[in-house]
Amino acid sequence: PTPYTRASARPAGWQWRIPLQHRTGNGYVYSSAHISDDEAAATLLGHLDGVPMGEPRLLRFTTGVRRQAWNRNVVALGLAGGFLEPLESTSIYMIQSGIARLLNLLPRRDFSPLLIERYNAQSRFEYEHIRDFLILHYHATERDDTPFWNQCRTMSIPPQLADNIRLFRDSGRFFRDGEEMFATPSWVQVMLGQRIAPQSYHPLVDQMPDAELAGFMASVSHVVASCVEVMPAHQAFIDRCCTAPAMVA
Numbered sequence: 001p002t003p004y005t006r007a008s009a010r011p012a013g014w015q016w017r018i019p020l021q022h023r024t025g026n027g028y029v030y031s032s033a034h035i036s037d038d039e040a041a042a043t044l045l046g047h048l049d050g051v052p053m054g055e056p057r058l059l060r061f062t063t064g065v066r067r068q069a070w071n072r073n074v075v076a077l078g079l080a081g082g083f084l085e086p087l088e089s090t091s092i093y094m095i096q097s098g099i100a101r102l103l104n105l106l107p108r109r110d111f112s113p114l115l116i117e118r119y120n121a122q123s124r125f126e127y128e129h130i131r132d133f134l135i136l137h138y139h140a141t142e143r144d145d146t147p148f149w150n151q152c153r154t155m156s157i158p159p160q161l162a163d164n165i166r167l168f169r170d171s172g173r174f175f176r177d178g179e180e181m182f183a184t185p186s187w188v189q190v191m192l193g194q195r196i197a198p199q200s201y202h203p204l205v206d207q208m209p210d211a212e213l214a215g216f217m218a219s220v221s222h223v224v225a226s227c228v229e230v231m232p233a234h235q236a237f238i239d240r241c242c243t244a245p246a247m248v249a
């Protein structure tokens, strides 16, 4: 079985393909301003590996976040607080981080406004940085074959994100902002994957002789290869450790 989830661009959004043991989950996240529900269902059904097990189910969502995640004695967690979109699967993480934040800032009976303000500021910080990371996936597209992708490519984006893209394109640098969720490897991987190629690089890189660099890369490659050597194949791992109950004969 395929040991990873695949996200593929489609004319008005993207499709996920998540292989499970007993079925493969598929969904099409699309902009209803750009295609009809029927077209979306047809696109989804046209890109399945096997026979559909049921009719597509339609879920609508409004993206956004509450102005105040914590208001008086009510704290909105999970979908009650906001939703961005499923591309980077951040929703459950944000439920957990909201709980952690609430524990850190748990009030006494006086509900100090300072705690509430800090909670709301940290929530907003988290949402906005994840929002920027998601926008990067769409905005950095090279696709120009549909109105949806043209809109994504040419739309205005938050200034902080525009600065990060400019800096990376200039000289391959990226700086994670404090405790934002996605770390440098995630940002760099999406930028390079979307062909935002740095035009230059850090001058200290030239201090490392090519032979030393080649040796370092060879040692990384060796570590990876020796780990792979002793690891079971995906199916063997499932058989040994986590066969789904329904799959047991």
Ligand SMILES: Cc1cc2nc3c(=O)[nH]c(=O)nc-3n(C[C@H](O)[C@H](O)[C@H](O)COP(=O)(O)OP(=O)(O)OC[C@H]3O[C@@H](n4cnc5c(N)ncnc54)[C@H](O)[C@@H]3O)c2cc1C
Residues within 6 Å of the ligand: 027, 059, 077, 078, 079, 080, 086, 089, 090, 091, 092, 093, 095
């Ligand atoms: C197909 C799919 C795939 C997903 N994949 C991922 C993923 O890979 N990673 C990830 O992080 N997230 C994923 N999500 C999102 C994630 O599942 C949700 O964001 C998360 O479950 C939301 O949890 P919640 O408790 O906030 O809301 P819910 O799970 O919606 O819980 C709200 C509960 O409140 C109840 N309720 C509603 N109104 C009332 C009322 N008036 N009175 C009493 N009860 C009420 C509802 O019945 C429900 O039980 C996925 C979602 C879908 C649909």
